[in-house]
Amino acid sequence: MNGKLTWILAICISIFFAGCVPKQTYYFGNYSKTLYALEKYQNEETLIRHKQELEKIISESQVQNLAVPPGIYAELGYIYLKENKSKEAVTLFETESQLYPESKHLMDRLIQSAKAKESSDTNVSNISTTATDNSDSK
Amino acid sequence: MKKSTYWLYGILIVLFMSACAPTMSTKSSEFPLMYEENPVTILILPPMNESTAADAKEYYSTTIQEPLAFYGYYTFPYPITADILKMEGIYDTELLINTPLAKFKEYFGADAVLFTTIKKWDLSYMVLASTLTVSVDCQLKSTTSDQTLWKYNGTVVVDLSGGNTGGGVAGLIAKAIVTAMSTAMADYVPYARQANYRALASMPYGKYHAQHNKDQQVQFIDQTPETSDSPNANPTQ
Numbered sequence: 331m332n333g334k335l336t337w338i339l340a341i342c343i344s345i346f347f348a349g350c351v352p353k354q355t356y357y358f359g360n361y362s363k364t365l366y367a368l369e370k371y372q373n374e375e376t377l378i379r380h381k382q383e384l385e386k387i388i389s390e391s392q393v394q395n396l397a398v399p400p401g402i403y404a405e406l407g408y409i410y411l412k413e414n415k416s417k418e419a420v421t422l423f424e425t426e427s428q429l430y431p432e433s434k435h436l437m438d439r440l441i442q443s444a445k446a447k448e449s450s451d452t453n454v455s456n457i458s459t460t461a462t463d464n465s466d467s468k
Numbered sequence: 469m470k471k472s473t474y475w476l477y478g479i480l481i482v483l484f485m486s487a488c489a490p491t492m493s494t495k496s497s498e499f500p501l502m503y504e505e506n507p508v509t510i511l512i513l514p515p516m517n518e519s520t521a522a523d524a525k526e527y528y529s530t531t532i533q534e535p536l537a538f539y540g541y542y543t544f545p546y547p548i549t550a551d552i553l554k555m556e557g558i559y560d561t562e563l564l565i566n567t568p569l570a571k572f573k574e575y576f577g578a579d580a581v582l583f584t585t586i587k588k589w590d591l592s593y594m595v596l597a598s599t600l601t602v603s604v605d606c607q608l609k610s611t612t613s614d615q616t617l618w619k620y621n622g623t624v625v626v627d628l629s630g631g632n633t634g635g636g637v638a639g640l641i642a643k644a645i646v647t648a649m650s651t652a653m654a655d656y657v658p659y660a661r662q663a664n665y666r667a668l669a670s671m672p673y674g675k676y677h678a679q680h681n682k683d684q685q686v687q688f689i690d691q692t693p694e695t696s697d698s699p700n701a702n703p704t705q
Binding site: 362363405430432433440 | 526527530531542544545547548551575577660676
């Protein structure tokens with residue numbers, strides 16, 4: 331009897347919570363934790379941790395057969411962009427814009443700046459200027 | 469024995485109902501523009517911090533993305549957009565609130581922009597129960613019409629005492645230790661996220677949520693005081 335009661339209680343409690351919490355449709359891992367650490371301390375160690383977390387979110391989402399959450403590919407791409415790995419960055423930005431078409435506008439902008447960075451290899455820090463410099467075709 | 473079981477059922481059913489269906493406002497009557505404009509992409513602007521906690525801004529901005537994604541929206545990665553805004557010389561969100569927002573549509577492709585003012589971010593330390601009180605004022609504004617699509621103005625209290633550790637005096641002592649530890653560790657990320665989830669409770673679901681465009685009649689506790697539109701700092705104390 332006691333065991334049965336516990337079961338009923340457990341079921342009721344789980345129903346109670348299920349009604350109020352949004353359904354789990356994404357895997358976010360420790361995203362906010364590592365991002366917070368990165369924003370707060372802004373050092374190499376926190377950056378590596380956050381990068382690993384992003385990679386883990388991507389692989390874990392694939393394992394669980396879930397869509398990778400919005401912005402994850404883009405954020406990882408942005409880290410690559412800062413590390414001057416433009417090719418990897420472009421691939422990730424493209425993946426993001428395929429997965430979430432509404433991000434295309436910003437992703438195209440980021441892809442342009444990644445390509446500009448690649449071709450001129452100088453420190454292009456302004457993404458704002460729509461990079462259409464074909465200056466080396468002379 | 470039988471009678472007490474019925475009582476238990478009764479209490480649980482009441483609890484269940486009371487938590488999920490408070491009769492106050494429906495989403496569509498309160499935020500009709502959300503259903504009209506159907507924003508998909510949300511740009512999170514750096515929050516304005518009026519609280520005394522220096523960390524509040526980071527806690528807020530790093531934990532808001534996740535709940536918004538679960539609500540079915542596409543949020544631009546905060547680290548990227550914050551970086552771009554800085555490069556564009558936008559440090560002060562306050563200056564943007566009454567300006568035309570079309571530039572965010574043009575630049576980022578954002579349908580809506582989220583403005584947040586953190587009014588209060590207080591930790592209260594007590595022996596057996598510590599709480600985090602978060603008071604925010606959020607507004608989701610359209611980049612096409614500049615109108616406010618959704619807003620939340622309220623306080624969320626999160627219990628930091630780390631769950632129940634069992635009864636008796638030993639349990640209480642254990643609980644006090646857990647409380648002390650969790651406040652000392654200063655890892656409030658999960659609590660900040662929890663506060664954000666609750667602040668978003670009245671927001672209609674977005675494109676990527678199964679309930680998108682089906683939640684018009686969903687009711688919620690209306691915490692938005694209609695009269696206090698002017699941001700007056702610290703009503704209490």
